Amino acid sequence: MLKPEPKYKFRVSTLSHVEFCVKRGKIESFNKLPPIRVIDGKGAIIIGNRLHFEYSYAYRDFDRVLVRNRLGLDKGESMEKQLDDILIRGRLDDLNIIRYKDKKFTSLVEVKTTNKKYLWRRELNTAIRQLELYLWLYRDRLEKIGFPLWKRHYVEIYSQRNGKLIKRVIVYYNERIEEWIRLVVKIFQGLHPMTVSPFSYCRLCPKQVKERCSWYELRKEEGQ
Ligand code: SF4
Numbered sequence: 680m681l682k683p684e685p686k687y688k689f690r691v692s693t694l695s696h697v698e699f700c701v702k703r704g705k706i707e708s709f710n711k712l713p714p715i716r717v718i719d720g721k722g723a724i725i726i727g728n729r730l731h732f733e734y735s736y737a738y739r740d741f742d743r744v745l746v747r748n749r750l751g752l753d754k755g756e757s758m759e760k761q762l763d764d765i766l767i768r769g770r771l772d773d774l775n776i777i778r779y780k781d782k783k784f785t786s787l788v789e790v791k792t793t794n795k796k797y798l799w800r801r802e803l804n805t806a807i808r809q810l811e812l813y814l815w816l817y818r819d820r821l822e823k824i825g826f827p828l829w830k831r832h833y834v835e836i837y838s839q840r841n842g843k844l845i846k847r848v849i850v851y852y853n854e855r856i857e858e859w860i861r862l863v864v865k866i867f868q869g870l871h872p873m874t875v876s877p878f879s880y881c882r883l884c885p886k887q888v889k890e891r892c893s894w895y896e897l898r899k900e901e902g903q
Pocket residue numbers: 699700701702703876878880881882884885888889892894895
């Protein structure tokens with residue numbers, strides 16, 4: 680069946696910010712913002728990948744290099760997938776190969792770095808959602824090249840101060856991820872209510888987003 684022309688195009692990295700704050704996810708998805716220096720920015724990804732390299736023995740695995748190559752990760756290629764009239768695009772951080780009963784599987788890794796002692800709850804939820812979206816995005820391709828998804832995948836959080844792994848969170852494939860994507864689009868369209876994130880998160884929100892956020896202005900005035 681022919682797919683409808685996509686009406687909405689989202690990047691995984693911005694769409695997942697809905698978990699940080701719905702308003703932030705919407706602003707970043709629909710505005711071309713100047714580069715945002717945040718913990719999960721490009722520079723941080725490079726630091727994170729380097730740290731992952733140092734901590735992961737599996738980095739030297741031949742199959743891992745092969746799969747990264749087949750997915751175009753080292754050439755900076757993105758993966759895209761369409762759901763209804765929604766097109767989602769993104770590029771995974773990293774992966775590991777798992778061998779089990781003579782078969783090979785792929786475990787995906789989302790790398791985050793922070794200069795804090797830990798990520799706040801909604802920051803962590805954002806990273807988990809991001810990985811869930813990558814699992815959905817890459818699943819078919821990985822099956823096609825003979826390295827299907829493993830059961831467990833990981834969000835790894837490293838310290839920017841000393842390069843140490845602060846936390847590793849296990850993430851499973853979310854069978855309801857398409858429901859979540861459709862719900863978010865409804866929220867963006869104004870067909871479903873938004874739930875505001877606590878004002879404390881506004882402090883962590885990038886300046887470029889705050890400048891475009893009507894809620895922020897109101898909340899500041901009300902001293903929330
Ligand atoms: S400034 Fe606050 S309300 Fe506005 S997008 Fe950021 S976190 Fe959300």
